[in-house]
Amino acid sequence: MNILLAGGHNETRFLARTLRLNNHHITVINEEEAFCTLLADEYDVISVCGNGADPNVLRNARVDKMDLVVALEHKDAANLVICEIAKKQFHASKTIAVVTDPRNTELFRELGVDCCICITDFLVNIIEGESN
Amino acid sequence: MKQVNKRKNVIVVGCGSIGAALANAALKRDQNVTVIDQCETSFVRLTSSYSGFTLVGDGTETAALESAGIQDTDVLIAATDDDDINIMISQIAASHYKIKHVLAKVADINKKKAYDGLKIQTVCPALLSVKEAEKELFDSKDEAV
Numbered sequence: 618m619n620i621l622l623a624g625g626h627n628e629t630r631f632l633a634r635t636l637r638l639n640n641h642h643i644t645v646i647n648e649e650e651a652f653c654t655l656l657a658d659e660y661d662v663i664s665v666c667g668n669g670a671d672p673n674v675l676r677n678a679r680v681d682k683m684d685l686v687v688a689l690e691h692k693d694a695a696n697l698v699i700c701e702i703a704k705k706q707f708h709a710s711k712t713i714a715v716v717t718d719p720r721n722t723e724l725f726r727e728l729g730v731d732c733c734i735c736i737t738d739f740l741v742n743i744i745e746g747e748s749n
Numbered sequence: 750m751k752q753v754n755k756r757k758n759v760i761v762v763g764c765g766s767i768g769a770a771l772a773n774a775a776l777k778r779d780q781n782v783t784v785i786d787q788c789e790t791s792f793v794r795l796t797s798s799y800s801g802f803t804l805v806g807d808g809t810e811t812a813a814l815e816s817a818g819i820q821d822t823d824v825l826i827a828a829t830d831d832d833d834i835n836i837m838i839s840q841i842a843a844s845h846y847k848i849k850h851v852l853a854k855v856a857d858i859n860k861k862k863a864y865d866g867l868k869i870q871t872v873c874p875a876l877l878s879v880k881e882a883e884k885e886l887f888d889s890k891d892e893a894v
Contacts, residue, residue: 671859672859672860693809697840698832698860701836701867705866706866724841724845
């Protein structure tokens with residue numbers, strides 16, 4: 618699969634590494650130039666330096682060719698914009714957004730994001746499981 | 750029979766220079782205005798005669814929007830300094846609360862164009878400035894530039 622990873626830092630790095638080991642074609646968008654170079658050198662990914670919520674950067678990253686776009690910014694609103702522009706303007710096949718505010722899971726799905734991963738919910742489930 | 754214009758309920762999220770100016774303008778037109786901002790000191794931008802409501806809160810949170818009366822609002826303007834937040838808030842208002850008149854301030858021209866295609870009403874200060882400047886410089890009937 619052609620997969621675009623937009624934003625994030627260490628989580629993006631390990632995601633890129635694992636997905637490359639599984640033979641996917643990975644493109645990464647990140648605002649830090651040094652991080653872009655590191656990823657390209659270490660994990661054989663295509664790196665585009667810029668902000669993933671910028672339509673021009675998404676275009677440069679060939680988002681129109683992507684099977685999957687994963688938005689990993691630490692700001693929920695940015696991930697919404699990345700997924701919406703990727704899907705609605707560039708017709709990317711599938712979008713995944715990481716969200717921190719559990720209330721955004723339903724909202725983002727309503728607005729067309731295919732899948733929302735909420736770390737908060739995940740942790741709460743584990744924590745509540747511990748107290749049983 | 751004389752028609753009376755109904756006072757509209759207007760919510761402005763973000764009390765920066767544009768948000769404050771819009772809130773002041775709406776109030777001058779006799780609308781019911783509520784301004785939401787995360788930072789109380791932002792309200793200093795409202796005129797001294799501002800008689801609308803202010804609310805300290807996060808405009809991306811339904812709790813804050815509902816405190817501001819979003820269920821009864823006619824107009825919502827998202828004018829924070831963050832384009833992505835404005836886009837998100839305007840969609841919460843339009844999609845979730847079915848508000849008919851929603852406007853998002855989007856500073857980035859490319860983002861504004863992307864969302865024009867998605868039928869989100871946006872206003873881009875930079876684009877408006879360019880249009881005005883073009884009119885001023887190149888459309889003058891007095892002399893060809």
